[in-house]
Amino acid sequence: MFESLSKKLLKTFDAIRGKDKLSEGDVKDALREIKVALLEADVSLSVVKDLLKRIEEKAVGQKIIEDVSPANQVVKIVNDELVSMLGEKNDGFVFDKKPYVILMAGLNGSGKTTTTAKLGKFITEKYGKKVLMLSTDVYRPQAREQLSIWGERIGVDTLPIIQNETPFDIIKRAKKVFDDYDVVLVDTAGRVSIDDEMMDEISKIKKEILPSEILLCVDALVGQDGINIARAFNDVLSLTGIVMTRVDGDARGGSALSMKASIGVPVKFLGSGEKIDDLELFFPDRIASRILGMGDIVSLVEKAQEKIDEAEASRLAERMMAGQFTFEDMLAQFKQVKKMGSIAGIMKFLPGIGGLAEKLQSMGMNDGMMKRQEAIILSMTSKERRNPDIILMGRKKRIAKGAGVSVSDVEKLIRQYQKTKSMMDQMNSMGGIKGLMAMAKQMQDSGEFANMPDLSQFKL
Numbered sequence: 001m002f003e004s005l006s007k008k009l010l011k012t013f014d015a016i017r018g019k020d021k022l023s024e025g026d027v028k029d030a031l032r033e034i035k036v037a038l039l040e041a042d043v044s045l046s047v048v049k050d051l052l053k054r055i056e057e058k059a060v061g062q063k064i065i066e067d068v069s070p071a072n073q074v075v076k077i078v079n080d081e082l083v084s085m086l087g088e089k090n091d092g093f094v095f096d097k098k099p100y101v102i103l104m105a106g107l108n109g110s111g112k113t114t115t116t117a118k119l120g121k122f123i124t125e126k127y128g129k130k131v132l133m134l135s136t137d138v139y140r141p142q143a144r145e146q147l148s149i150w151g152e153r154i155g156v157d158t159l160p161i162i163q164n165e166t167p168f169d170i171i172k173r174a175k176k177v178f179d180d181y182d183v184v185l186v187d188t189a190g191r192v193s194i195d196d197e198m199m200d201e202i203s204k205i206k207k208e209i210l211p212s213e214i215l216l217c218v219d220a221l222v223g224q225d226g227i228n229i230a231r232a233f234n235d236v237l238s239l240t241g242i243v244m245t246r247v248d249g250d251a252r253g254g255s256a257l258s259m260k261a262s263i264g265v266p267v268k269f270l271g272s273g274e275k276i277d278d279l280e281l282f283f284p285d286r287i288a289s290r291i292l293g294m295g296d297i298v299s300l301v302e303k304a305q306e307k308i309d310e311a312e313a314s315r316l317a318e319r320m321m322a323g324q325f326t327f328e329d330m331l332a333q334f335k336q337v338k339k340m341g342s343i344a345g346i347m348k349f350l351p352g353i354g355g356l357a358e359k360l361q362s363m364g365m366n367d368g369m370m371k372r373q374e375a376i377i378l379s380m381t382s383k384e385r386r387n388p389d390i391i392l393m394g395r396k397k398r399i400a401k402g403a404g405v406s407v408s409d410v411e412k413l414i415r416q417y418q419k420t421k422s423m424m425d426q427m428n429s430m431g432g433i434k435g436l437m438a439m440a441k442q443m444q445d446s447g448e449f450a451n452m453p454d455l456s457q458f459k460l
């Protein structure tokens with residue numbers, strides 16, 4: 001999501017990056033490019049106009065700050081305005097009531113049931129809350145069963161299903177056990193399109209359960225129409241947030257960007273796939289920096305911390321530092337990378353996404369390469385993995401055959417191993433990772449990399 005917008009904006013900034021001074025014409029050109037990029041990303045026209053006006057006011061009226069390049073100052077302005085357009089801060093859930101009832105709304109197929117289950121797992125795991133999920137979708141066959149199946153799979157309670165109940169029978173029965181839970185997620189019935197009967201039913205449900213939170217699921221693929229759908233639901237229900245689903249299939253992301261500015265309701269979550277963990281909190285500041293190519297480093301680090309076995313990671317780091325890095329360790333590293341998803345998935349979060357990710361891909365840095373290298377290491381004997389120096393031609397040939405690759409592939413991997421090892425040795429002589437961090441911190445303090453994240457927050 002946002003890939004195309006990000007690419008265009010980075011190109012615009014590249015065009016002004018080299019300049020010491022920006023003329024009025026330069027700024028005008030850049031603003032025009034930014035406008036086109038936003039419109040092509042499907043951001044609503046009125047939102048774009050408003051945003052551009054504010055960017056222009058700041059860009060024109062701004063004092064020249066010495067030592068900071070004009071292009072970076074423009075990037076900073078665009079970043080700040082994007083963040084405020086997206087709704088400033090997202091505090092996630094503040095569970096100030098027990099039970100904290102969350103009502104899920106949306107059209108058929110917008111991802112209500114899937115998102116309910118994703119949230120059920122998220123809230124159970126992240127906040128340690130006792131969660132109940134229930135569905136009032138009595139109209140579509142198997143709709144309630146779908147939620148029960150998720151519940152069983154993820155170990156979250158669901159209200160038992162009784163046939164021939166009305167949505168209100170279900171609510172009445174559920175309320176008897178509400179007190180046993182910290183959080184109750186209520187999945188509801190949708191319709192194919194906005195329809196009075198549905199709105200009437202869900203607003204009655206709202207009156208019965210007095211939810212603390214009303215989330216609307218909107219399919220990102222409906223584009224601008226999502227705004228109209230959200231407006232209609234908001235008029236009746238007073239939404240507290242939007243969950244933009246299927247963003248994995250939408251490179252543009254314009255409706256997610258327009259939502260807060262158009263109807264005043266913030267996007268709180270993104271649904272980024274069909275799997276249970278494909279749910280992201282929507283942080284305006286991180287989204288803005290992802291779009292502007294500053295990389296979503298904080299998300300990456302959090303993701304890494306969740307998925308990577310910390311003990312294993314620090315064991316590896318220690319071995320690397322001690323110069324004992326072998327192919328066994330390389331294999332273990334691959335395993336960690338795989339746990340975080342694909343290499344391309346990780347790249348998405350890194351700074352300069354536009355350029356860097358593509359460059360690395362074109363250098364052959366991709367999941368296929370990793371699989372090949374893994375196969376090569378797997379066809380080595382454990383003695384060879386621990387003492388790569390003994391791998392001479394005879395052994396190379398055997399390994400290549402075993403892994404189904406060419407001898408030169410094996411040699412390439414060995415060279416890469418030697419390079420990594422010598423880099424480690426060099427780093428050691430510079431004081432190791434700690435030394436590098438100290439150096440980076442100095443650069444950061446000197447103001448040279450104003451946008452660099454605070455390094456001290458990263459655990460190593």
Ligand SMILES: Nc1nc2c(ncn2[C@@H]2O[C@H](COP(=O)(O)OP(=O)(O)O)[C@@H](O)[C@H]2O)c(=O)[nH]1
Nearest residue numbers: 108109110111112113114245246271272273274
């Ligand atoms: N790719 C993708 N598919 C999703 C996402 N959320 C839901 N789906 C799929 O969309 C379809 C409809 O979802 P469902 O939760 O049943 O929608 P509901 O009718 O609103 O309850 C299902 O096939 C889901 O697997 C998402 O974020 N990404």
Ligand SMILES: [Mg+2]
Nearest residue numbers: 112113137143
């Ligand atoms: Mg459903």
